[in-house]
Amino acid sequence: MSTQASPTPPVPAGPQPVGGATSHLEVDERMQALEGAADAALLAPSVHGSQPWTIVLHRDRLELRADRTRQLQTLDPSGRELLQSLGAALFNVRAALAARGWAVEVDRLPQPDDPDLAAVVRPVPGAPEGRLPMLVDAVHRRRTHRAGFLAEEVPDELLDYLTAAAAQEDSALVAVLSDAQRRLIAELTQEADAVQLGHPDCRAELDRWRPQPPIPAPTDRPAGPRRRTVDSVSGQDRTFLLITSPTDDPIAWLRSGEALERVLLELTVLGWAASPMTQSLEVPRTRARLRSEVTGESHPQLLLRIGFAEARPDITRRHRDDVVSTGDRARSPRHPDEDGSLVRGGAGRPPSDDAVAHRPVPDGRGGTTWI
Ligand SMILES: Cc1cc2nc3c(=O)[nH]c(=O)nc-3n(C[C@H](O)[C@H](O)[C@H](O)COP(=O)(O)O)c2cc1C
Numbered sequence: 493m494s495t496q497a498s499p500t501p502p503v504p505a506g507p508q509p510v511g512g513a514t515s516h517l518e519v520d521e522r523m524q525a526l527e528g529a530a531d532a533a534l535l536a537p538s539v540h541g542s543q544p545w546t547i548v549l550h551r552d553r554l555e556l557r558a559d560r561t562r563q564l565q566t567l568d569p570s571g572r573e574l575l576q577s578l579g580a581a582l583f584n585v586r587a588a589l590a591a592r593g594w595a596v597e598v599d600r601l602p603q604p605d606d607p608d609l610a611a612v613v614r615p616v617p618g619a620p621e622g623r624l625p626m627l628v629d630a631v632h633r634r635r636t637h638r639a640g641f642l643a644e645e646v647p648d649e650l651l652d653y654l655t656a657a658a659a660q661e662d663s664a665l666v667a668v669l670s671d672a673q674r675r676l677i678a679e680l681t682q683e684a685d686a687v688q689l690g691h692p693d694c695r696a697e698l699d700r701w702r703p704q705p706p707i708p709a710p711t712d713r714p715a716g717p718r719r720r721t722v723d724s725v726s727g728q729d730r731t732f733l734l735i736t737s738p739t740d741d742p743i744a745w746l747r748s749g750e751a752l753e754r755v756l757l758e759l760t761v762l763g764w765a766a767s768p769m770t771q772s773l774e775v776p777r778t779r780a781r782l783r784s785e786v787t788g789e790s791h792p793q794l795l796l797r798i799g800f801a802e803a804r805p806d807i808t809r810r811h812r813d814d815v816v817s818t819g820d821r822a823r824s825p826r827h828p829d830e831d832g833s834l835v836r837g838g839a840g841r842p843p844s845d846d847a848v849a850h851r852p853v854p855d856g857r858g859g860t861t862w863i
Contacts, residue, residue, distance in 0.1 A: 519551065522615050525592040526554050529613070530816045532588035532631050534809050536753060537768065538577035539564060540701035543810050545581050545610075550819040552615075556582055558608040564701065566693040567774050572745045576794065578610040579749020580756075583661075584631050587757070589615050590624035600746055610746060630760035637765035641799025646731040650762070657758050658735055662744075663751035666787055668732040673786055677732050677795070680778040684771035687778075731798050734782070736790035748793035755796070765801035768794055 530547045533556065538544060544562035548555040556578055563574045582598070589596050595618030600611050651667045658665040668674055688694040735751050737744035752768070759766050772778040773792055782792045 518617075521592075522594070523549075523551060525589055525594055525615055526550075528592060529554055529585040529588040531812070532584040532628070533581040534812060534815060535631050535634075536577065536581035536584050537634070537636060537756065538580065539568060539573035539770070540698070542574075542577065542701055543815070544574045545578055545815065547816045548819050549816060554585060554613045555609060555819075556585065556611045556613070558610055560608065564697050566691070566697045567688065571742075572793075573770065573774070575610065575742055575745035576749035576752060579746040579751075580753035581749075582611050582613070582746065583750040583753035583757075585611075585613050586621065586750075587624045587628045587631060589613070590620035591628035593620055593625075594618075595620055601742055607742070627754070627757040627761060630757040634756050634760040635765075637767045637801050639801065641765065641797070641801050644800035646764075646798060650764070651731070651733075654733065654755050654758060657754050658751040661751035661754055662737070662747045663793070664736045664738075664790055665751075665755070666734040666736055666790075666792075668734065668786065674732060676781075676785060677772065680772040680781055681769060681795075684773075684775040684778045687775050688771060733796045733798060734787055734792050735794040735796070736787045737793050738790055740791040744791065745793065752794050752796075759798060763800075764798055766796050766798045768796050770795055 526549050530549060533545065533547055534543070542562045542564060544559045546557045546559050548557065558571070558574055558578060560571075560574075563571055568574055582600075586596055586598065592615075594615035597614045597616055598611055599613075601607065601609070602612055603609050651665070655665040655667075668677055688698070733755070735748050735755070737748050756766055772782060773795060779792060782795075783790075786792070
């Protein structure tokens with residue numbers, strides 16, 4: 493599946509080829525943009541903070557790959573939530589490239605014989621996708637909110653706006669507003685919680701991914717589950733949103749992850765907070781009931797609670813060097829200043845794969861510097 497950015501430029505279009513040829517400056521700018529996009533991907537939400545991705549940077553593209561060693565084998569045997577996490581990272585890549593003025597071509601799951609290749613993203617000259625540049629600051633500020641929400645009605649206009657945002661990612665948003673449906677969500681979440689916590693392999697997996705003390709078995713559990721659950725149908729904890737897809741396959745999972753991040757970033761920009769809470773979607777029986785009783789034909793993919801909340805603490809991330817590598821062809825050509833090819837209309841030497849005069853290196857603090 494390939495998409496090209498929409499034609500409405502909110503910021504000046506990205507670097508353009510000089511005289512129809514690819515200039516050294518353009519190559520450098522593209523590579524710097526790809527480096528920044530990789531940084532943005534690392535900030536995406538992921539199921540249980542598993543960050544199940546690796547990124548390979550090439551001179552002309554970024555490959556986003558699944559890291560199956562970080563898949564939750566018991567809670568997520570199909571890899572649905574793994575692909576949703578990759579979808580969220582992919583959305584950050586798209587936003588970061590758009591913010592640098594690039595249009596993008598995205599190939600999702602392009603190779604059937606390589607299902608771990610989730611997406612290939614190519615920056616191309618042209619108009620960046622409409623709203624994405626405005627979301628990039630929120631990539632750094634977005635946090636999953638697990639504490640309570642302040643009593644504040646979620647306005648219908650906000651729900652309409654988020655519904656339109658999800659639709660741009662081939663997903664739908666179902667707001668759960670009636671008391672009966674919210675009670676159902678609470679019941680199914682608690683049921684799924686009990687199923688998972690009663691299963692030793694699930695508990696071990698939750699322990700593995702949570703940097704917290706072990707989760708006790710249900711019999712000796714103190715009050716209050718570790719994972720955010722639904723404890724109220726009152727005016728607080730007001731609104732649940734279900735992100736749904738027309739199909740239930742790997743592409744739909746990836747797209748629903750993109751929809752999730754788009755919705756989360758829009759909420760962040762607008763000063764609202766959100767928390768995915770997906771137990772009820774991880775247990776087949778409760779997921780089936782959500783579909784039959786709430787979403788109808790479409791497949792429920794993610795459950796979110798949204799509301800108004802105080803600012804949240806910072807989070808930890810995998811070190812960049814453990815995630816991002818550089819493909820053979822990602823080395824930069826000589827800097828354009830060296831032969832003046834750009835200023836003289838591209839008359840200098842063509843870029844050479846072996847010319848490595850200006851290249852990105854990790855700065856030792858999880859970022860990138862250019863030497
Ligand atoms: C597919 C998916 C499912 C998630 N499910 C839950 C959940 O059930 N409960 C929860 O508290 N957080 C959930 N999260 C949020 C992650 O735990 C969170 O993104 C991760 O810990 C990193 O923290 P951050 O979002 O603040 O960056 C989910 C995230 C994704 C992408």
